[in-house]
Amino acid sequence: MRRGLVHVLAWSLATGAAVTLSWWGVHTVMTGTVYDRPRALPITAADATTQGAKPLASSTNRATPSKGSVTPSSPSPKPTETPRTPTPSKTPPQNTGPSPTTSGQVKSYDTDxxxxxxxIGATSATLVSATPxxxxxxxxxxxxTWIRVEFGAGADRVSVFCTWHDGPPRVEIGNY
Structure with a gap:
């Protein structure tokens, strides 16, 4: 009985040490991979749609069914309304000056x-998002003075550099 208790105690200590070591290793690696979350850019009057500020749908919010749309409980096989797509407003953009949170144009770069x-602003840039x-x-x-995003798959590397240390921001893409 005593011998079995010693084996169980030894097994418990070894398992606890292994779990602690694994958790510490994973925690250390994962802490180094966190980067700033992308920030939302303000919507100006030029970005508004003819429907006002009401969104049609998003990936996180489900659109509420309209009066004529098909729902699981409705017997009608066809919607009576056609879906609407947002259209840009015809009003000219108002020049209110740059916002302190945004400084320029949002530009996207697709790579392999x-x-x-x-x-990208006049004197600096910020990373909005990066998606592998x-x-x-x-x-x-x-x-x-610079931001570098590197994508990797096996031995392939694609780097996107945005630098502004010696002038206005510029973006360079390199495959390695």
Whole structure:
């Protein structure tokens, strides 16, 4: 009986040590992969639709069924309304000056490894989002004068550099 208790105690200690070591290793690696979340850009009057500020649908909100649309409980096989798509408003954009949170144009760059979106201003840039393609991983480096996004898959590497240390921001894409 005593011998069995010693074996169970030894097994419990070894298992606890292994779980602790594994958790610490995974935690250390995952902490290094976190980057700033993309920020939402403000919507100006030029971005408004003719339907006002009411969104049609998004990936996180389900559209509420309209009066004539088909729902699981409705017996009608066809909707009576046609879906509407947003159209840009015809009003000219109002020049209210740059917002302190945005400084320029939002530009996206599609590469073999994924997609990178920058908010490019006159003297600096910020990373809006970076999304790796299927089968690709991603790393992001940021400093005061440049941002680098690198996509990797096996031995293939695609880097997207945005630099502004010696002039206005410019973007360079390189395959390695």
């Amino acid at each position: 490894g994924g997609r990178v979106v920058f908010d 393609g299927a089968g690709w991983s991603m790393q992001v480096w940021k400093t005061q």
